[in-house]
Amino acid sequence: MRLDFLRSERLPNIWCPGCGNGIVLRALLEAISQLQLDPDKVVLVSGIGCSSRAPAYTAFDNVHTLHGRAIPTATGIKLANPDLSVIVLTGDGDCSAIGGNHLIHAARRDVDITVVVFNNYNYGMTGGQASPLTPAASITTTTPSGNMDRPFDLVNLATGAGATYVARSGIYFTKHLVDHLRKAISHRGFSLVDAVAQCPTYYGRFNRKGSAGQMITSQKDWMVLKNVADKKNPEELAGKVVIGEFVNIIGARQADIDAAKEQS
DSSP states (O other): OOGGGBOGGGOSOSSOTTOSHHHHHHHHHHHHHHHTOOGGGEEEEEOSSSGGGGGGGBSSEEEEOOTTOHHHHHHHHHHHOTTSEEEEEEEHHIIIIITHHHHHHHHHHTOSOEEEEEEOSSBTTTTSBOOTTSOTTOOOSSOTTOOOSOOOOHHHHHHHHTOSEEEEEETTSHHHHHHHHHHHHHOSSOEEEEEEOOOIIIIIHHTTOOOHHHHHHTHHHHEEEHHHHTTSOTTTTTTOEEEEEEEEOOOHHHHHHHHHHHHO
């Protein structure tokens, strides 16, 4: 990773000790470095939340916008200047609750942006409330007796809405996460990476998940690579989270452009 991608004068960061957001940000910067993107042509956009503070630590142009509105803001930037690599950094609540409608329609339109979801299963910044991705039965400040709602499967949601690149990874599998972030950013069309991290301050403490380190290493026990999961039956996958690449097809907009070129 190139150190000049970071604004060292803004460090140390505001995140709680043991927060997984820094690992996701580091993986993203490594992916950008591997792609050798021109820093002057990278724009990071975020809404409100713990994860949405991440762009402020980078040397790229960035926009910190309203809660849930990062995706439409990023869409406008991309349409104004298609040569830019536009990346949204968002949390599980920011993108799937107040920003959920923007998510599905950006996927439907196949806007050429990348959405990186810092998924720690709760609203960390505002006090540990349940989000649409909080697992069932989990304890949060708004579900003290256990979450009664079924969570979204963000991979299925994005796929059903029409995203042309969809992947999921966890911060324990750092190289795996970097690889899929790199593919997502280079994809020509709407791409989403569900990056599962940990929130030891709220979600971990309320649900007795152990230390931050234990929360990270535990991912190897409850995450399963997609190529392995494809060989297992539903009973064997109960309680597991599948990680890997779920969708990778040519973007619909790019397909239309390529078809028009062939006809001309």
